[in-house]
Amino acid sequence: MRHSAFHGIEKTAQTIDEEYEGLQARSVDDHYNYPFSPNTSDEFLTDASNRKEHSLFTFVSSKTKQDKNKKRKDKTSANKVEEEEPAICKDALPPTRGRLTSRDELDTQFDMDTEDDKARSKAAATPIRQSDLDTLPSRVATLKISERIDRSISPQKKSKSTINSPSVTPRQGVSPAPVSRRSENTPSGVTSTLKRRPIAADRTNTLRDYNERLEGRDLLNLVVVGHVDAGKSTLMGHLLVKLKVVDDRAMHRNRTEAARLGKDSFSFAFVLDESEEERSRGVTMDIAQAQFKTKTKIVNLVDAPGHKDFIPNMINGAAQADVGILVVDSRRGEFETGFEYGGQTREHALLLRSLGVSQLICAVNKMDTIEWSQERFEEIVKKLSAFLKPSGYKDADVTYVPVSGWAGENLITPNSPPLSWYNKDESTSNTTVNGVIHGATLVDLIDRLKPPERPISKPFRLCISDIYRATGVGAGTVSIAGRIECGGVEVNERAILRPSNDQVTIKSIQIENTNVTSAFAGDTVTLNIQGVDPTHLFIGNVICDPEYPIPCATVIQARIIIFNISVPIIPGTPAVFHFKSMQEQAKIMTLVEELDRLTGELKRRNPRLLPKNSSGVIELVLHRQICCELYSDVKELGRFMLRQSGLTMAAGIITRIIA
Numbered sequence: 001m002r003h004s005a006f007h008g009i010e011k012t013a014q015t016i017d018e019e020y021e022g023l024q025a026r027s028v029d030d031h032y033n034y035p036f037s038p039n040t041s042d043e044f045l046t047d048a049s050n051r052k053e054h055s056l057f058t059f060v061s062s063k064t065k066q067d068k069n070k071k072r073k074d075k076t077s078a079n080k081v082e083e084e085e086p087a088i089c090k091d092a093l094p095p096t097r098g099r100l101t102s103r104d105e106l107d108t109q110f111d112m113d114t115e116d117d118k119a120r121s122k123a124a125a126t127p128i129r130q131s132d133l134d135t136l137p138s139r140v141a142t143l144k145i146s147e148r149i150d151r152s153i154s155p156q157k158k159s160k161s162t163i164n165s166p167s168v169t170p171r172q173g174v175s176p177a178p179v180s181r182r183s184e185n186t187p188s189g190v191t192s193t194l195k196r197r198p199i200a201a202d203r204t205n206t207l208r209d210y211n212e213r214l215e216g217r218d219l220l221n222l223v224v225v226g227h228v229d230a231g232k233s234t235l236m237g238h239l240l241v242k243l244k245v246v247d248d249r250a251m252h253r254n255r256t257e258a259a260r261l262g263k264d265s266f267s268f269a270f271v272l273d274e275s276e277e278e279r280s281r282g283v284t285m286d287i288a289q290a291q292f293k294t295k296t297k298i299v300n301l302v303d304a305p306g307h308k309d310f311i312p313n314m315i316n317g318a319a320q321a322d323v324g325i326l327v328v329d330s331r332r333g334e335f336e337t338g339f340e341y342g343g344q345t346r347e348h349a350l351l352l353r354s355l356g357v358s359q360l361i362c363a364v365n366k367m368d369t370i371e372w373s374q375e376r377f378e379e380i381v382k383k384l385s386a387f388l389k390p391s392g393y394k395d396a397d398v399t400y401v402p403v404s405g406w407a408g409e410n411l412i413t414p415n416s417p418p419l420s421w422y423n424k425d426e427s428t429s430n431t432t433v434n435g436v437i438h439g440a441t442l443v444d445l446i447d448r449l450k451p452p453e454r455p456i457s458k459p460f461r462l463c464i465s466d467i468y469r470a471t472g473v474g475a476g477t478v479s480i481a482g483r484i485e486c487g488g489v490e491v492n493e494r495a496i497l498r499p500s501n502d503q504v505t506i507k508s509i510q511i512e513n514t515n516v517t518s519a520f521a522g523d524t525v526t527l528n529i530q531g532v533d534p535t536h537l538f539i540g541n542v543i544c545d546p547e548y549p550i551p552c553a554t555v556i557q558a559r560i561i562i563f564n565i566s567v568p569i570i571p572g573t574p575a576v577f578h579f580k581s582m583q584e585q586a587k588i589m590t591l592v593e594e595l596d597r598l599t600g601e602l603k604r605r606n607p608r609l610l611p612k613n614s615s616g617v618i619e620l621v622l623h624r625q626i627c628c629e630l631y632s633d634v635k636e637l638g639r640f641m642l643r644q645s646g647l648t649m650a651a652g653i654i655t656r657i658i659a
């Protein structure tokens, strides 16, 4: 199955290409000296509506692998990309110089919810003034969300032409009214919300079915990231072919299509890059999904785009992942472009860690082009590990493997002659030296990944990442897709949509286009639901257990780690709040505390600013309600990222829901 996508993109292919070439051509010095205008003032966002035409990506829609044209037609919603893109390619994140940011720091700091913390939180509950909220620049977000729903969900808009009609008036009858800032549904100052839901006796059977479905394997959600053109899609496409997930006929079609477009070298990438636009440009633009099995794992694969323009889509994919593969191009100059000169290698690795992914396989790709050089492989391993460790990845959780996606070498079979230095002999194989397990193929390394804990005994929560118009499942049914974050759900169960509170019935559940009777935490599913008003449905909404509804919030307190930003964060700093598959306009209203980055101890209360590479507690106001949990309750629904001007400012966790 695939929820790949295509976009209505307002930027031309030419512009993307020019920027990409510019990126490659830029020297180190150019990169570091490039003029940078961070746009941290309100002007940046209030002006955003005027710049709508310049916004690169407004909509994302989806299709399935099996029937993409049909799905495109039926598609009922699209993800929006809310990023304001900078005119420059300066990396959001720093080159390797000392400490950058550490997810470990986040985890350790974030796990320190002491009494002192609670007292601090209480003291910090500064009231938010309405005038503050009114100044929130929101127009762009509002327009985009409205259009998306307008185009996709309302039943009268069936034809593709209507869907794309520019005459659709944003907000007409579909956009929810701006939320009241103190929702009656949300208890003020929530510090813990989540109770364990006892597993009902009648669920034991479905749990047994669930385990049978996994055939004794572990379920793993895996995202593939890396700089543009590192070879992610080719690598994973070829792996799917080798694992016979893609049959010969389909591969033959890909080869013919690639030849027709004059892009023969992309034939394996076409396995995952299915949209016409992706194929003709040779660039992945949105995430693609597939599933494959190894000896010990059932892997839900997400292939993320590498180009910097598509980082929001990459975040969307990474938000669903438990583990990651970071693909780097081993060619001299190409690795450096992605890693050192403002490419996406570092940013993707850091974003993954910030999203909670702690296990990483680094696939050193295109080894066929450098004659499988041991020296070069070791040089790249050294550079990557010097960066990944201070970024929060433990040595034991990172492995490195030399591969060729194009040649299909070292994916599932070892012992290729050029890799004799890697395979060595029996005595040295399977020993780990600095993250290199001699003799291990890519699939071996996937098999070695530790499965994450699945919180199936917590109340059901599914954060919607895609919305379709359901077909063949009865009138009034809508299909939503997403990953179940916790708990489980069964066919015919009732659930509630938050924040609208629509009561819904789960009519059917699909995993990989197959109907199942139940699904549990970790499963990526499509639910066909009845009873929902389609105009209430938005990406980022949560379908949850009606007895234990998820809290909604517009004002939260959070602990953040700040990246290598150019301008310090001050009260009033606007940001785009990236949370699961959604983005929302936000404003940092109050700086509550500055914390010691390493120990998490209080450095000062009410600081005037939070500088780069620091850590602090902030209060954040969101333009619209989001459904979230405290990090201490459900990690996946309690962490977020703040971006601005196309750059990542900070990663954070929700410590308190204020309103």
Ligand SMILES: Nc1nc2c(ncn2[C@@H]2O[C@H](COP(=O)(O)OP(=O)(O)OP(=O)(O)O)[C@@H](O)[C@H]2O)c(=O)[nH]1
Pocket: 226, 227, 228, 229, 230, 231, 232, 233, 234, 235, 265, 266, 269, 282, 283, 284, 285, 304, 305, 306, 307, 365, 366, 367, 368, 369, 403, 404, 405, 406, 407
């Ligand atoms: N020689 C060689 N070429 C490769 C290898 N892997 C990928 N390529 C080529 O690299 C180019 C880009 O490959 P893609 O798979 O589209 O790269 P990508 O990382 O998925 O690109 P984006 O998703 O757009 O960022 C294609 O021309 C591939 O044929 C490899 O192992 N060896």
